[in-house]
Amino acid sequence: MAGDDERGGRLFDSWRSEANPRQFEPDAKGTAGVPDGKGGPRGDGTLLFADGRPLLNDEGHDYRFKNLFGWDLRGPAGIYGPAQQNKKSLLGVDLLAWPGDATALADRLEKGDAQIPAFGPVMERSDLEALASFVVAVRDGKLPRPDQLFRLTSPAQQNYALVEGASAERGKQLYAQRCTGCHGADGTRMLFDKGAYSLGSHARQKAYEDWAKILNGHPGSAMKRQVRGATGKEMTQELLDLLAALCDRSAFPRGTASQPDVPDGDPRCGGYLR
């Protein structure tokens, strides 16, 4: 089985933005144990573990895989885990530790088990296969692995730091060729998170998220995969070069974004911070 791993990556980010053929409206956030959505196996916007227990949405994960497993796919071992951002939405599964193939992972996501609710009632099999192909390709290094892009640090060190070995110069050229048309030459044409970030200020604070956006595209938007390398290694280098380039606060300023930019010495960009 070879699912479409690019689409799979966008489904991992936000499957309901890419496809919603079965009219699933998740249980609303913060309604303290009351399932009040639409669709799904019980018709109330919940999905069920294998024992029939519903996964409620009280913390607002909205059944996005990135909220259930983390942007780096590593669950409790990753950036959303207890030692870093400590997100309550994690299911406790490290997807990169999955030992099987993509077909077996698609089966697991379709049917659910004690740790993962069944997505079969709300997602197409082909989409589950695409998603599983994405996970397995990242695990096997056929796509960039998040640990080749950033390493985890302590919360006092802002949780992560980009790894060495990037060429910010090449990243700047790639940006000019591939991104300027939509994001503007300095990345301020569109702001993100309701005006909170420019592209640069976002990448300097959330590269653990942006690697996935650049690799797979932004769900439900015109932005598709932006890397062109033939191997995981080449794609990793493109991502790292772009992320290093975006660490330049003069070339990619905050613009009119409402959230402050990173200060001098912020550890996330490491030696790439300008």
Ligand code: HEC
């Ligand atoms: C075809 C137009 C297009 C191209 C080309 C494009 N983008 Fe995007 N990008 C978008 C759109 C549209 C969004 C979604 C904006 C939104 O709705 O928040 C987006 C979102 C993003 C995000 C997500 C930010 C967030 O907070 O969610 C990142 C990161 C990003 N783009 C980086 C890049 C980089 C780097 C390149 C070049 C390698 C690039 N984009 C090329 C259109 C494009």
